[in-house]
Amino acid sequence: MVQIENEFGSFGDDKNYLHYLVQLARRYLGNDIVLYTTDGGTTNTLKNGAILQDDVFAAVDFSTGDDPWPIFRLQKKYNLPGKSAPLSAEFYTGWLTHWGESIATTDASSTAKALKSILCRNGSAVLYMAHGGTNFGFYNGANTGQTEYEYKADLTSYDYDAPIKEHGDVHNPKYKALRRVIHECTGTPLHPLPADIERASYGLVKLQKVASFFDIFDKICDPLKVAVSEQPLSMELTGQMFGFLLYVSEYQGKGPYSILSIPKVHDRAQVFVSCSLDDVRNQIYAGVIERWSSKTLQIPTLNCSSNIRLSILVENMGRVNYGPYIFDQKGILSTVEIDGVTLHHWKMYPLSFNLLENLSKFQPIQQITDARASKVSSHGGSQNKLRDLSFYLNGKSEEPEFYEGHFHIDSNSTVKDTFISFRGWNKGVAFVNNFNIGRFWPVTGPQCALYVPAPILRSGDNIVV
16 A cells, blocks of 8 residues: 555645646556555545545544544545445554643553444554654654644654554553454454563763854854855755754844844744854853744843844754644744844854764863752663763853763673653753754653663763763
């Protein structure tokens, strides 16, 4: 089976486009396959998304717990006679979680009961998800509410409360309940469960500040990729599809402070000011403008003999992947105003994090241990063997900074999965041996620990940035 489109009926009804996809699939894949679409189980979505005349099977999806059989009867109307096997192409075993929410969970017995109502009457289901896994790197998705400003980014974890957990374990009530239902309804024999995947605690890692962002931003930006424009460009137009983009312009300061306005920023902007003739390292943090909250910021006027340099570090926090705002460009998508005056002459610096293992060679900083060292609490239980990080703050800094730490894995021991705990930290991105394990944001929650699979680790020295 090869799926032609996914929930297209929720967005449009362009049959020429759908027919073209069918022709393309047949040309390359031949006729010995079943082509299919998936749409929500309503008349409108199926009418828009199904392509009956091309002999493409129309599957449906719907909320777990809904009575499936009226939806399957509707599904038959959008398939050829005798070719409407009742299929729930997205049977939701759990649900996703956004930053700032409680972890989404669904009851094992009610999920199993819903699956039984399909399978034991000769229906079929695709488990979404059987295993959710992890949104490594910058690859998490996002959703919106009624407006595009009601933006909610997915967590790094995509555990989804699925029967196979993020870290691969199956010894849980939901896995066992769904497994019993599949056995009961289909006669598939039950085999012994595999053992849980072993995890290890590698202890506390002390991180040392090795550089401030503006100390080394020229080292993590390719000068050949810097874009220049009268108005701010979207991230996509600069070729920066994921991660961060730094926007820089200048203005003349008047009065004790100014009001910065960015009506449309996707998704989170950290704002800094400095005198334009000063070293770029001498930045003053002014605050944050976020897609989902205030679009204005009061920034201090500096006593400069020159213009004031305005630096805006914008983070793409993940693209919207369902709903009316699915065309989700990133970066600054409007004019930028200071006290009502539009700023021009922008430079945009795309940032790359490919060389972070060489950080200490860029700009080593002698770290002074502060009495207010922030320690992260230890979590070493059998459920979560978490690594704890400890870092020292040399005074309070709002500027993004790079910290580096090392831990050793004995060559005689097997390298095992682990978790890194970020309790007590604010917001950032973590790299283990130059692999981006994702974003952390425990101050917002609910996720405080990031999964580190064993293949990322190695015997001997391991580097956390």
